[in-house]
Amino acid sequence: MSKIITSATNITGKRHRTLPARAIAIEDLRLMARRRLPKVVFDYVDGGADAEVTLNANRAAFDTLTFRPRHAVAVPQCNLQTRVLGRDLALPVLLAPVAYSGLIHTGGELAAAQAASKAGTVYILSTLSGQRIEEIRAGCAGSLWYQVSLLGGREAAEAAIERAKNAGFSALVVTIDSPTNGNRERDLRNGVLELVFQDRLLPKIPFLWQLLARPTWLADFWRNGGMPPLQNVLSPGGGPTPINKIGSILTYQVTVWEDLRWIRACWNGPIVVKGVLTGDDARRAIYEGAGAVVVSNHGGRQLDGVQASLRALPEVVAAVNGEAEVMMDGGVRRGTDVIKAICLGARAVLCGRAYAYGLGAAGEAGVARALAILRSDLDRTLRLLGCESTAMLDRSYVD
Numbered sequence: 166m167s168k169i170i171t172s173a174t175n176i177t178g179k180r181h182r183t184l185p186a187r188a189i190a191i192e193d194l195r196l197m198a199r200r201r202l203p204k205v206v207f208d209y210v211d212g213g214a215d216a217e218v219t220l221n222a223n224r225a226a227f228d229t230l231t232f233r234p235r236h237a238v239a240v241p242q243c244n245l246q247t248r249v250l251g252r253d254l255a256l257p258v259l260l261a262p263v264a265y266s267g268l269i270h271t272g273g274e275l276a277a278a279q280a281a282s283k284a285g286t287v288y289i290l291s292t293l294s295g296q297r298i299e300e301i302r303a304g305c306a307g308s309l310w311y312q313v314s315l316l317g318g319r320e321a322a323e324a325a326i327e328r329a330k331n332a333g334f335s336a337l338v339v340t341i342d343s344p345t346n347g348n349r350e351r352d353l354r355n356g357v358l359e360l361v362f363q364d365r366l367l368p369k370i371p372f373l374w375q376l377l378a379r380p381t382w383l384a385d386f387w388r389n390g391g392m393p394p395l396q397n398v399l400s401p402g403g404g405p406t407p408i409n410k411i412g413s414i415l416t417y418q419v420t421v422w423e424d425l426r427w428i429r430a431c432w433n434g435p436i437v438v439k440g441v442l443t444g445d446d447a448r449r450a451i452y453e454g455a456g457a458v459v460v461s462n463h464g465g466r467q468l469d470g471v472q473a474s475l476r477a478l479p480e481v482v483a484a485v486n487g488e489a490e491v492m493m494d495g496g497v498r499r500g501t502d503v504i505k506a507i508c509l510g511a512r513a514v515l516c517g518r519a520y521a522y523g524l525g526a527a528g529e530a531g532v533a534r535a536l537a538i539l540r541s542d543l544d545r546t547l548r549l550l551g552c553e554s555t556a557m558l559d560r561s562y563v564d
């Protein structure tokens with residue numbers, strides 16, 4: 166235990182030094198984030214679509230899968246490394262694209278990218294980012310992928326792809342499950358539309374108490390200029406798109422299979438298709454040139470009522486049949502979850518909320534703590550399973 170705390174405190178910044186070190190599990194970071202963030206921001210991260218059936222199913226699927234350990238096996242050394250799209254990662258956990266990370270913590274995108282880089286893994290930058298592609302690249306040495314969305318139309322997406330290419334991002338992630346925004350009821354009740362998308366003060370007034378109740382967050386947010394525009398979605402005039410204009414361009418965000426063709430033509434690196442839930446979509450993604458697919462329901466934030474990602478994973482793995490790499494996300498909160506996904510055929514997992522809670526709790530130090538928790542879980546779980554490497558995991562280790 167003391168080893169874990171030391172490793173987390175070593176990487177922390179100044180202001181949040183002791184806070185994340187006290188987190189034993191991702192749930193502790195979640196509770197810390199809830200204490201630091203205004204309700205409207207915390208619920209934006211924590212919530213899902215409609216009745217949150219899929220959000221809860223993602224977690225429940227992990228809980229119902231049980232292990233079949235090999236006991237009386239000595240595992241002196243555990244190897245957590247994996248290779249994703251030709252690059253070695255220190256652990257099989259990547260940081261998923263999380264929109265508006267700057268709301269969760271000032272400079273949230275760069276903070277998360279730096280923590281990922283120090284942990285030896287990939288950070289995926291969302292299109293919906295308040296920090297420039299080039300700024301993220303300049304501030305972090307590790308592997309970066311760019312998640313492109315067609316928000317703002319094809320021209321804006323092509324410009325962003327070009328910038329990601331020039332900045333040395335190594336893969337492009339195309340999310341296919343978001344033709345429109347999911348119905349996130351918590352956001353609507355908390356006044357996201359009024360607080361974020363409205364210029365006028367009057368409609369904001371009933372919701373402002375949430376911000377006033379978190380003065381530290383508010384002072385930080387204010388000091389850093391409030392909500393930055395979308396730096397990587399250039400409007401027709403050439404400037405970054407202001408956040409309150411995004412409502413009017415939401416209808417352009419649908420990505421269809423035909424888009425993969427022109428995306429392919431302007432990006433010569435690997436393409437990852439995120440949001441696959443069926444074998445048919447996985448086959449189509451490969452046909453359109455994807456080198457990897459992510460089995461994902463967007464963390465239960467889009468179509469409520471689709472099955473848990475973990476449950477969809479075996480069908481996709483079978484359909485892909487080794488022709489592309491398969492990853493998954495949705496509900497990953499513990500190292501045991503990561504191991505279960507790998508046993509069912511995932512090469513690695515993406516985590517969204519697990520690191521976003523850390524970001525909300527304590528910025529970069531909190532993300533580092535989330536990754537340290539998952540790493541230590543992974544190491545311990547492999548030893549308890551009697552398996553020395555994530556590469557040796559297979560279905561025989563789960564029921």
Ligand SMILES: Cc1cc2nc3c(=O)[nH]c(=O)nc-3n(C[C@H](O)[C@H](O)[C@H](O)COP(=O)(O)O)c2cc1C
Pocket residue numbers: 209210211223261262263264291292293312340439461462463464465466494495496497515516517518519521
């Ligand atoms: C606050 C938040 C914002 C997100 N923004 C994006 C995004 O911009 N693009 C995207 O492809 N997925 C986005 N996602 C989905 C994540 O990339 C990922 O699929 C999901 O969080 C996985 O589920 P988990 O949070 O249970 O780990 C977002 C998720 C959260 C929680």
